[in-house]
Amino acid sequence: MKTVALGAAAVLLLATLPGVANPSLLHLLTITFYYVVLATSWNLLAGMTGQFSLATQTFAAIGAYTTGLTVYYLHVPIWAGILAAVAVSLLCGFVLGVLVLRMRTIYLAIATWAFAETVHISLGAAYNLTRGELGLSVPPLFGSLEPAPYFEVFLILAALATLTAWSIARSPLGSFMRAIKDDELRAESVGIDTVRVKIFVFTLTSGMTGLAGAFYAHYVAILSPNIADFSVIGTIITMVIVGGIGTVAAPLIGAPIVETLGALLSRYGEWDLAIFAAIVIVLMRTSTGGIVEAGRRLLSRLRQAQTT
Amino acid sequence: MLLEVRGVSKRFGGLQATRDVSLALNAGEIRGLIGPNGAGKTTLANLITGIYAPDSGEIRLRERRIDGARPSAIAHRGLLRTFQNTRLFGNLSARENLLVTIYAWCGLAAAARMRDEAERRAAHLLQLTRLDAVAELPARALSGGQRALLQLASGFMHPELALYVLDEPFAGINPVFVETILELLEHHRKHRGVAYLVVSHEMEIMRRICDRVAVMIEGAIFLEGSLEEIVADEAVIDAYLGRI
Ligand SMILES: Nc1ncnc2c1ncn2[C@@H]1O[C@H](COP(=O)(O)OP(=O)(O)O)[C@@H](O)[C@H]1O
Ligand SMILES: [Mg+2]
Numbered sequence: 001m002k003t004v005a006l007g008a009a010a011v012l013l014l015a016t017l018p019g020v021a022n023p024s025l026l027h028l029l030t031i032t033f034y035y036v037v038l039a040t041s042w043n044l045l046a047g048m049t050g051q052f053s054l055a056t057q058t059f060a061a062i063g064a065y066t067t068g069l070t071v072y073y074l075h076v077p078i079w080a081g082i083l084a085a086v087a088v089s090l091l092c093g094f095v096l097g098v099l100v101l102r103m104r105t106i107y108l109a110i111a112t113w114a115f116a117e118t119v120h121i122s123l124g125a126a127y128n129l130t131r132g133e134l135g136l137s138v139p140p141l142f143g144s145l146e147p148a149p150y151f152e153v154f155l156i157l158a159a160l161a162t163l164t165a166w167s168i169a170r171s172p173l174g175s176f177m178r179a180i181k182d183d184e185l186r187a188e189s190v191g192i193d194t195v196r197v198k199i200f201v202f203t204l205t206s207g208m209t210g211l212a213g214a215f216y217a218h219y220v221a222i223l224s225p226n227i228a229d230f231s232v233i234g235t236i237i238t239m240v241i242v243g244g245i246g247t248v249a250a251p252l253i254g255a256p257i258v259e260t261l262g263a264l265l266s267r268y269g270e271w272d273l274a275i276f277a278a279i280v281i282v283l284m285r286t287s288t289g290g291i292v293e294a295g296r297r298l299l300s301r302l303r304q305a306q307t308t
Numbered sequence: 309m310l311l312e313v314r315g316v317s318k319r320f321g322g323l324q325a326t327r328d329v330s331l332a333l334n335a336g337e338i339r340g341l342i343g344p345n346g347a348g349k350t351t352l353a354n355l356i357t358g359i360y361a362p363d364s365g366e367i368r369l370r371e372r373r374i375d376g377a378r379p380s381a382i383a384h385r386g387l388l389r390t391f392q393n394t395r396l397f398g399n400l401s402a403r404e405n406l407l408v409t410i411y412a413w414c415g416l417a418a419a420a421r422m423r424d425e426a427e428r429r430a431a432h433l434l435q436l437t438r439l440d441a442v443a444e445l446p447a448r449a450l451s452g453g454q455r456a457l458l459q460l461a462s463g464f465m466h467p468e469l470a471l472y473v474l475d476e477p478f479a480g481i482n483p484v485f486v487e488t489i490l491e492l493l494e495h496h497r498k499h500r501g502v503a504y505l506v507v508s509h510e511m512e513i514m515r516r517i518c519d520r521v522a523v524m525i526e527g528a529i530f531l532e533g534s535l536e537e538i539v540a541d542e543a544v545i546d547a548y549l550g551r552i
Contacts, residue, residue: 175400175407185359
């Protein structure tokens with residue numbers, strides 16, 4: 001309960017930010033919140049359940065293009081487009097979950113990667129429908145592109161995603177997920193219906209990502225296949241690993257660090273992914289608990305060195 | 309009849325791991341299963357608990373077919389097992405390792421209602437196994453003996469445990485832990501009629517606890533009887549006991 005109160009206070013405090021912050025900072029934070037949802041989704045799937053999917057960005061794209069296309073071609077209201085986006089993402093997540101059910105880590109990674117690249121390429125190739133790299137124009141959610149109201153929307157999305165992950169992690173479902181990650185055969189043997197749990201997590205996280213992608217479409221207003229770019233999953237994985245894979249707080253710690261770093265590095269060209277990769281390798285070798293854990297260990301080692 | 313294995317065979321490539329195995333157990337019975345390494349004892353445990361489906365033959369639990377069913381469905385019906393090389397959820401605490409069994413049995417929808425009962429059972433088992441001091445540690449941090457005890461205890465969390473298949477539960481276990489294990493087995497046999505199929509080489513323990521013992525050699529049940537009858541059988545001595 002204390003954690004929830006603390007989180008709510010943080011959300012309320014952040015909600016007042018548009019009164020003082022400039023638009024470019026608000027934009028950076030809005031994108032950070034978007035990534036918090038995606039990273040939370042991947043963390044639930046890979047970090048907690050051990051299903052190392054490489055298709056999280058694809059579900060954001062599925063959500064984004066579902067609402068973008070239905071609003072553009074069918075002239076449905078935006079809220080209907082977003083609802084359709086969630087429904088389609090849930091369905092695609094369910095189907096993909098069923099297809100990769102029996103696959104072990106590396107095969108699952110390869111299969112989800114193949115799925116991700118197929119969708120990515122198709123979005124560009126079907127330019128008659130999607131307008132490919134030219135971009136599909138999607139009506140902004142609030143009429144204008146002024147970031148303040150979008151900031152609030154993505155703040156709420158990030159808070160809801162985090163709350164979902166937090167409640168799951170504390171529930172018996174969370175134990176089942178971590179049990180499956182630790183030892184799937186034993187999980188089955190003690191009576192956990194691993195098939196149901198895995199499909200459920202696939203479906204839930206896909207819906208969650210699709211929802212974020214749909215709102216993202218109505219924020220960027222020009223939707224291109226970039227949303228499904230493979231570099232996105234690289235960024236997501238970096239965020240979760242920097243924050244401490246498998247912990248609820250990982251995206252909250254990792255997303256701001258990585259997003260800020262990415263913004264700082266962007267003026268030097270495409271170096272960001274290389275640097276992220278280096279960070280991931282160092283962290284994986286030293287501390288799977290993420291940057292906080294690594295810092296804590298370094299401190300205690302320094303302290304030890306001082307006393308001896 | 310609690311468990312009925314009838315004519316079960318399983319082949320791995322060119323190797324006939326079990327051939328035409330038949331075995332029957334009553335509720336509350338303790339059956340030993342001995343045999344040299346590679347005889348197919350673990351394979352039989354895997355067949356009974358749904359890890360493999362048999363090539364032929366059938367397996368029934370309380371008259372209902374379970375061969376070909378998934379391990380989780382079999383566990384749900386009250387048939388659990390331990391693994392020869394202790395398997396636990398290493399990143400879950402010792403307490404969570406126990407709780408998972410009961411939540412898996414009752415399902416997520418009923419988990420909230422079962423919570424107090426689950427916690428009570430877990431606390432009781434942690435105390436019996438003297439694991440209460442390490443209850444909050446991740447299971448991977450426990451010693452080998454503690455891990456084996458915890459693996460065994462996790463099965464007793466099942467509210468409708470009927471048959472517990474134990475694959476070499478005493479191998480490499482400190483004698484102090486052995487006594488605790490035996491007390492646990494006897495307690496649950498007496499109070500709720502749990503039956504056991506115990507794979508073990510520990511003849512002294514088998515003599516103490518088993519009603520009957522089956523000898524498995526090269527995939528087949530070679531002989532079944534009391535331990536006295538078995539150790540008196542010359543063919544068994546030749547095939548097995550003579551070797552150790
Ligand atoms: N999954 C498997 N694939 C191939 N061979 C196996 C498999 N499991 C067991 N075996 C083989 O089956 C035989 C019986 O093994 P096992 O049942 O483990 O014997 P035991 O438990 O009596 O020592 C051994 O020769 C073993 O190598
Ligand atoms: Mg064995």
